[in-house]
Amino acid sequence: MKDFFKLISSSDFVSLFAGFTPLEQETIPLAKALSRVLAEDIISSEALPPFSRSTMDGYAVRAADTFGCSESETALLTLIGEVAMGTSGQAFALRPGQAVRIWTGGELPQKADGVVMVEYTQPFDQETVAVYRPVAPGENVIRAGEDYAPGAAVLMRGRRLRPQDLGVLSGLGITSVPVFRQPRVAILSTGDELVPADQLPPPGKIRDINSTTLAALVDEAGGLPIPYGICDDDLDSILAVCNKALATADILLLSGGSSVGRRDFTLEVFKALPQTEIMVHGVSVRPGKPTILARQGNKALFGLPGHVASALVVFHLFVRPLLRQYSGLGVTLGLQTIRAITEQQIPSAIGREEYVRVRVTPQEKGGLPLASPVYGKSGLLSPLVRADGLLPIDRDSEGLDRGTESTVILFP
């Protein structure tokens, strides 16, 4: 007997992902850590910078020695040496009335608390410098630990690492970092009609588009695609590949099930897998209705629509948030959204959330950009190539009038 499943809403679908736990952590070299997600808080074990540094070329002084000086009444300070770059400034200790030549980044001498820029000085004689502008204590100096003191929380678990974050870690001598493992995503296209992209299809067959598209989507979203190629519509063969894939993968993407027969077949495959529970069978989203989600422990199995244009939308709406959850970023879309104005009326069917492919063009006179629908049958790929993103229309709306301000989810 055929099971009846209730179509669920996209928000109910996404909320299921909170039940999946982030992947285990691994330690990787800092140089490979861009865009990876921290699995532990990073606490500074030392001061950054490690010593008080000059931010200017000039003279390290006791600031009080310069108070009140001016062009007409210079402060004459005795030069007791120079802090050459990379040498210890602390080797010097300033007594009142003394100064030390210093360069940008150089370590301040003991008792020095300010740096006079070279522009505000004149050599007086071999051992004396004339200062004609006072400095305040701390002026032109970065104090030891002013960036990060020992024990400071530097970067927190769940943070996606940016170039400046890697810079801080290198400054603190942290050259390997604990991050969440990247999700491994097995990709399998099913269908007797498919041939690999590098083959000339015989009559009635076409090249597999989904494998390439899904691998690129996974890659872009920070996952590791594992291609399993094409499998004929044969239960035992598909089960064998799925079992093999699930031995290592965190997510299995099975595509090819747009058709009623195929969709039921995907369901049959998922039900025949060990310890696998069907969680979603149909979602009230267009395109994307025939989507299936199953779960095997902490692994997720998706039955994606066979039309790649629909599969791409389902990937962005549902696969991507789970990839982010696995990666430690939480259940989030992770796509840029903008506000735009509809350039024409966009009709929509009541009862289903609709994700309309749109082009976004800036308005010449400024203001919000214009969103124009890119129409085309759902099986066509060219509208997706022409589109910049998706404009969601909620299930209770019959559509949007021309000139309506809306959100557009931009394709990455």
Place this chain on the structure above:
Amino acid sequence: MKDFFKLISSSDFVSLFAGFTPLEQETIPLAKALSRVLAEDIISSEALPPFSRSTMDGYAVRAADTFGCSESETALLTLIGEVAMGTSGQAFALRPGQAVRIWTGGELPQKADGVVMVEYTQPFDQETVAVYRPVAPGENVIRAGEDYAPGAAVLMRGRRLRPQDLGVLSGLGITSVPVFRQPRVAILSTGDELVPADQLPPPGKIRDINSTTLAALVDEAGGLPIPYGICDDDLDSILAVCNKALATADILLLSGGSSVGRRDFTLEVFKALPQTEIMVHGVSVRPGKPTILARQGNKALFGLPGHVASALVVFHLFVRPLLRQYSGLGVTLGLQTIRAITEQQIPSAIGREEYVRVRVTPQEKGGLPLASPVYGKSGLLSPLVRADGLLPIDRDSEGLDRGTESTVILFP
């Protein structure tokens, strides 16, 4: 004698990049082509899809045979077979009154011009199907070449390839693509005070932060970083490394020149390199003033500020657009910008464009997000870690009042 250079504006700086030409092209496998930039137009040499396909499970018919049918007056059509998936539908030729069973994605028989969904049919007897809803010609069918006809322009030179683009290419059997070569960027930190990030710095020395940060910035912007480590402030040593680096690199990033002495030293290095012309020596931007640009043929040499916080801003404003020009994307910033409202007054100095580090927070009541400055000395890295982007203030402005709508350039 010291040369005097005029500080140039950021727009004059960027406009210099139009004089650099995109790198030569290379052909790479489709599976590696995500985010790469096409170096040639792609013209379809065949039709996609290669044949007319059903978009539904149902019956391929001559649409005219269904005209006028209804639930009370069904059209009875003679079943002459089934197009099994992956077999040739053209093996069948429909005569008037005939139908063929077909599945989603199946090839239409000869003379068929529509597909009746299975939901609108009833089996009548073994050889006959009753249709109770008419279809229009072309209904539930994607025509051969409806996505791309032979000879159609599919994707144009200069396009950054997205997942759906790769999908189309795989559908057309194009499994290797001509793209612009990725720019190679040599990164060299100079300074007697620097030690590598994995070493404990002795007194007066600090770890090299710039190498790690710049490599990540290059990586993120689509270039290939080539680390050359740290070089002491010695003209001959630096010249030797620069010559070696420029033998293979397209861009050389020399950092360490915030200080007046160092800046002049970088200039000396660039002038001592063969066939090298100084193009920029100082830019009226804060932070970033001490930036130097030189040119050796089609290669670019940057002298970056030694403060990594300034170097990062210069990278985004000036190195990134050149990377994009080399990559075939044109002289563009390539960073997301949003509109935001200043949360507090932000003062700025007349005469210099200022790029203020800001945090961006959504407003609870909706509307534009708020931008709050993240202050801190220019040598500090922690403000960059806390900031989401840069808010530009033009050179003729004394600052922005609280509540001013502004552009924010978001960090990638």
